[in-house]
Amino acid sequence: MDYSFAPGGTPFDGLLRAFYTRRGNTTLIAATAARNTLREFISHIDGSATVTKPIQDMLLGTHANAQGYLAATMFDNQIGRTGYEVMEDAISGRHTSDSTTPDTTLTSIAIPDTLIGYTTGPVANNFHIKGCNVGRATAFLQKMKEALGDHVNLTAPLHFFGLYQHTAYGIWEFLAYEFKLLSKTAFANRAALVTAFDNLGLTFYNGDPVPVADIETWVPRTITRAATTPLNLPLGISIGSRTTIGTERQFRYPGPEDYTFTINFPNASQVPSTPADRMTALENGLDSFKYRQSDTVGGFDPAHPYPEYERWGYSSKQDFLDEHDWRFEKSGSRLICRGRFHAYTLLVPITDRDPANLGNIIFNFHPNAGSPHAAITTGLVETDTNFFATV
Numbered sequence: 001m002d003y004s005f006a007p008g009g010t011p012f013d014g015l016l017r018a019f020y021t022r023r024g025n026t027t028l029i030a031a032t033a034a035r036n037t038l039r040e041f042i043s044h045i046d047g048s049a050t051v052t053k054p055i056q057d058m059l060l061g062t063h064a065n066a067q068g069y070l071a072a073t074m075f076d077n078q079i080g081r082t083g084y085e086v087m088e089d090a091i092s093g094r095h096t097s098d099s100t101t102p103d104t105t106l107t108s109i110a111i112p113d114t115l116i117g118y119t120t121g122p123v124a125n126n127f128h129i130k131g132c133n134v135g136r137a138t139a140f141l142q143k144m145k146e147a148l149g150d151h152v153n154l155t156a157p158l159h160f161f162g163l164y165q166h167t168a169y170g171i172w173e174f175l176a177y178e179f180k181l182l183s184k185t186a187f188a189n190r191a192a193l194v195t196a197f198d199n200l201g202l203t204f205y206n207g208d209p210v211p212v213a214d215i216e217t218w219v220p221r222t223i224t225r226a227a228t229t230p231l232n233l234p235l236g237i238s239i240g241s242r243t244t245i246g247t248e249r250q251f252r253y254p255g256p257e258d259y260t261f262t263i264n265f266p267n268a269s270q271v272p273s274t275p276a277d278r279m280t281a282l283e284n285g286l287d288s289f290k291y292r293q294s295d296t297v298g299g300f301d302p303a304h305p306y307p308e309y310e311r312w313g314y315s316s317k318q319d320f321l322d323e324h325d326w327r328f329e330k331s332g333s334r335l336i337c338r339g340r341f342h343a344y345t346l347l348v349p350i351t352d353r354d355p356a357n358l359g360n361i362i363f364n365f366h367p368n369a370g371s372p373h374a375a376i377t378t379g380l381v382e383t384d385t386n387f388f389a390t391v
Contacts, residue, residue: 001052005041006061006130007031008071015163016061016130019171022366024375026059039075039090039109046115054117057126058152064131066178067311068140071131074147075107084306085291087143099294110149118151128382129156133178135389139306145391155382155390159205160347164245170367172245173380175387177204179346182313184325186256186342187223193344194219205350205386218346220251227251233349236360239373245361252345259312259324259339261285268333278328282337286317350387362387 004026006016020028029035035044038060045051045058063071070082077095078086089095090109093102116125127148134140135156145154160176179202187193194215202210220227229249235242263285265271272278286300289308299308300317309320324339351359365376382388 001055002026002057002059003041003045003051003055004028004059004061005031005038005072007036007041007073008062010063012063012163013061015165015171018165019130019163019173019366020059020061022171022368023059024366024377025056037073037075037078039107042109042111042115046112053115055115055125057128058111059128059130061130064129064134064156066133066136066180066313068134068137068306070129070134074109077106084140084143087140087147090147099292109147111152113149113151116151123151123153125152126382127152127154129154130161131156132160133157135159137306137311138389138391139310141389141391143305153390155388158387158389159350162247162349164247166242166245168368169239169242169373170365170371173364173366174245174247174361175350175380176247177202177346177348177350179210179348180313181344182323183342183344184323184340187344190219190221190223193223197344197346215346218249218251218348223251223253223344224255226253231349233351233361234359235363236352239365239376245363247349247361248347249349250345250347252343252347254343256340256342258327259341261289261337261339263335263337265333265335268330271330271333271335273330275328278335278337279326281335282326282328283321285337286321 002025004020004023006013006020017028020026029041029044035041045055060072068083072082074082074086074090079089079094079097080086090107093104093107095103095106113119118125135158141154141156145152148154157175160178162174162176164172164174179197181196181200183196187196194212197215197219198212204210231247231249232244233247234244261282263281272281287298289299291299297304301307302316309317312320314320314323324341327338327340329336349361351361353359363379367373367375380387383390
């Protein structure tokens with residue numbers, strides 16, 4: 001039996017729970033006030049007299065992103081949002097800002113070997129994350145696998161993760177491309193944005209290049225605000241009277257955004273005043289930045305296993321600096337550095353051929369209990385490297 005957990009409170013988390021209750025061979029463990037972290041989920045299963053051990057796979061449903069962050073909380077009193085550093089804390093036992101008092105009995109999310117029947121040799125059990133794009137954050141996944149005890153295969157989607165529910169049928173599970181473009185300046189017009197997306201060398205899941213004609217279809221006429229295009233995509237088969245499901249294509253642009261970095265000086269007189277000196281202060285400040293003071297490697301140091309610039313999709317600290325429009329503000333003895341950038345995103349459901357010509361959506365189907373319709377689980381298999389990452 002597989003066991004699943006989706007503790008969040010958003011509509012998407014509700015859909016995840018509906019999905020898990022329909023997924024075959026799966027028991028949904030409900031979140032409660034006393035069981036709302038991953039650690040508590042694992043502990044509950046391990047300590048339950050009604051759970052037959054060893055179990056098979058575990059599933060966590062949560063909002064996520066390509067930077068390597070999850071919305072779900074790992075353990076009580078977790079410091080900061082769930083990212084690479086929290087996985088380090090789960091392993092080390094850091095549960096307060098005072099890192100000199102580690103206690104893994106409060107932080108560990110390691111899955112007991114007895115729960116999954118692991119003794120030695122190849123790993124046979126899986127831990128599946130169902131959340132958008134986090135499969136792209138390889139360093140984060142590797143650290144999370146270590147935190148889970150290193151005896152499960154950890155999988156996560158390489159694309160935007162979507163669910164569609166029809167109350168008379170069940171839940172469809174599908175994926176969408178998330179093509180994202182970051183720019184230090186806003187694009188002057190639609191043609192320039194289309195060209196910029198084309199210059200990224202976008203590809204479909206099978207490696208085929210995305211034609212510029214498709215990008216022309218996806219980018220809306222007005223690029224200064226978000227836009228949603230409803231789609232009715234064919235399934236390629238009939239499930240009862242259903243031959244299509246309703247999805248959508250999205251263009252996301254929230255307007256200009258800022259990456260903010262604050263530098264503290266001993267006193268106000270030492271805050272640099274010229275643009276050149278302020279830029280130098282920023283460069284030096286990034287060199288000294290650490291996620292935690294106890295870290296031995298800086299957050300922008302290429303020696304860091306998951307540097308800050310990489311989380312944002314840049315190849316180096318200098319690339320990160322160059323691709324932001326920096327503005328500076330003095331506030332007492334602080335220099336506030338704001339790097340302006342613009343993020344343009346295309347969300348396009350994944351089909352079995354060129355999405356500009358629609359094609360059949362690639363999906364899994366999980367029917368309602370008692371439904372005459374069979375489950376379909378061969379469309380999106382977690383071992384398929386076109387759609388999922390595995391570490």
